[in-house]
Amino acid sequence: MSSHSKAPVVPSNPFIEQEFGSVEGLLEFCHRLPKLELHAHVNGSIPPEALRQLAEKRASETVDKGEAAKGALSVLDAIAWKSEFDIKDFFPLFKHIYGLTNDPESLTFVMHSVITDFENDGVRYIELRSTPRDDPSTGLTKESYIQSLLSAISTSPAKNISVKLIVSIDRRHTPEVAQHIVDLAIKYRDQGVVGIDLCGDPYAGDFDAGPKDAIVRAKAAGLKVTLHLAEIQNRDEENRSMLSVFPDRLGHATYMSDDVRDKVYKDGIPIEMCMTSNVLSRTVESYEVHHIKQALEENHPSVLCTDDKGIISSPLSYEYALAASTFSMTKRLLYDLSRRSINAIFADDIEKARLADLWQAWADREFSRATNS
Numbered sequence: 001m002s003s004h005s006k007a008p009v010v011p012s013n014p015f016i017e018q019e020f021g022s023v024e025g026l027l028e029f030c031h032r033l034p035k036l037e038l039h040a041h042v043n044g045s046i047p048p049e050a051l052r053q054l055a056e057k058r059a060s061e062t063v064d065k066g067e068a069a070k071g072a073l074s075v076l077d078a079i080a081w082k083s084e085f086d087i088k089d090f091f092p093l094f095k096h097i098y099g100l101t102n103d104p105e106s107l108t109f110v111m112h113s114v115i116t117d118f119e120n121d122g123v124r125y126i127e128l129r130s131t132p133r134d135d136p137s138t139g140l141t142k143e144s145y146i147q148s149l150l151s152a153i154s155t156s157p158a159k160n161i162s163v164k165l166i167v168s169i170d171r172r173h174t175p176e177v178a179q180h181i182v183d184l185a186i187k188y189r190d191q192g193v194v195g196i197d198l199c200g201d202p203y204a205g206d207f208d209a210g211p212k213d214a215i216v217r218a219k220a221a222g223l224k225v226t227l228h229l230a231e232i233q234n235r236d237e238e239n240r241s242m243l244s245v246f247p248d249r250l251g252h253a254t255y256m257s258d259d260v261r262d263k264v265y266k267d268g269i270p271i272e273m274c275m276t277s278n279v280l281s282r283t284v285e286s287y288e289v290h291h292i293k294q295a296l297e298e299n300h301p302s303v304l305c306t307d308d309k310g311i312i313s314s315p316l317s318y319e320y321a322l323a324a325s326t327f328s329m330t331k332r333l334l335y336d337l338s339r340r341s342i343n344a345i346f347a348d349d350i351e352k353a354r355l356a357d358l359w360q361a362w363a364d365r366e367f368s369r370a371t372n373s
């Protein structure tokens with residue numbers, strides 16, 4: 001098996017040397033910086049070591065589950081691809097992971113690994129998202145899937161991170177399934193569910209004929225909504241229809257026509273930016289031309305996120321470091337970017353105030369230290 005790929009290389013330049021001393025200094029700062037993660041898919045965020053452990057455990061079990069293990073090991077192999085990768089190669093990987101994360105025990109293991117992994121990277125608040133699934137082979141239902149994730153959140157050993165759940169609808173889901181998922185999100189909203197996401201292969205499904213009505217109902221019920229929008233080109237009609245449901249945040253928002261971008265910017269809808277994921281899946285050519293550049297220049301609310309950290313191998317601290325290196329961002333600008341992301345969270349004002357205090361205390365220590373030294 002090929003070895004697992006490394007996190008992206010953060011290039012140095014004179015600005016980085018002046019502001020952070022070195023790339024190591026930059027990475028150390030970005031690791032220490034308190035961060036929020038608002039766009040992370042659970043099954044795409046499983047640390048490779050955890051996936052391997054799960055696969056090895058399954059391989060030692062029944063014949064059928066051994067097949068699932070083989071599939072997952074092939075994902076670990078695929079993770080070493082990088083240079084030949086494309087967004088169309090991405091979605092088939094998940095069916096292999098799903099063969100392993102299909103009962104409460106494995107879901108708990110996975111959630112604990114994912115949460116601890118983000119905590120260890122200095123993430124202090126996370127909204128994890130996941131698509132509820134049935135699996136007749138284990139008796140898993142969409143409802144027991146959500147219950148398993150929520151119960152894993154409450155038993156997580158990670159104590160320095162606050163965790164919420166966004167329930168995802170897949171673009172391939174029928175309107176009935178989408179409505180059922182919204183029912184479940186409403187049912188569990190007092191237990192940690194904060195919103196609904198629309199995700200999945202952007203080449204599949206049809207927003208108007210599929211999940212739109214369910215998402216309108218979710219909004220009417222007071223749930224927050226985030227939509228993967230414009231991840232690929234030539235979806236202008238769909239993008240306009242998506243904006244008509246008043247999403248609270250957008251994922252990616254890469255290929256917006258002028259009128260769509262004008263509306264998104266005018267309405268100040270925060271965008272979850274996943275730079276490495278976009279570059280590796282080739283929906284964006286390079287970090288330098290990533291659309292976060294324009295958003296930062298125009299002061300549009302932008303949140304740095306990882307998307308599928310288990311597959312793309314880039315922790316959130318690296319996304320900050322890459323932004324600093326690419327767009328010459330100072331320590332203060334990185335802090336402000338992270339701090340402003342608090343405004344975009346789906347949790348209530350009490351949680352926002354708690355986080356604001358946490359961030360302020362960090363800044364007081366960090367920046368007075370810098371002034372005093």
Ligand SMILES: CNc1ncnc2c1ncn2[C@@H]1O[C@H](COP(=O)(O)O)[C@@H](O)[C@H]1O
Nearest residue numbers: 041042043044094129130131168199200201
């Ligand atoms: C590359 N960018 C992306 N664009 C759209 N959807 C994505 C995605 N990355 C992941 N997913 C969605 O998240 C699911 C895996 O996590 P959960 O099973 O929900 O936890 C994938 O099946 C896909 O539907």
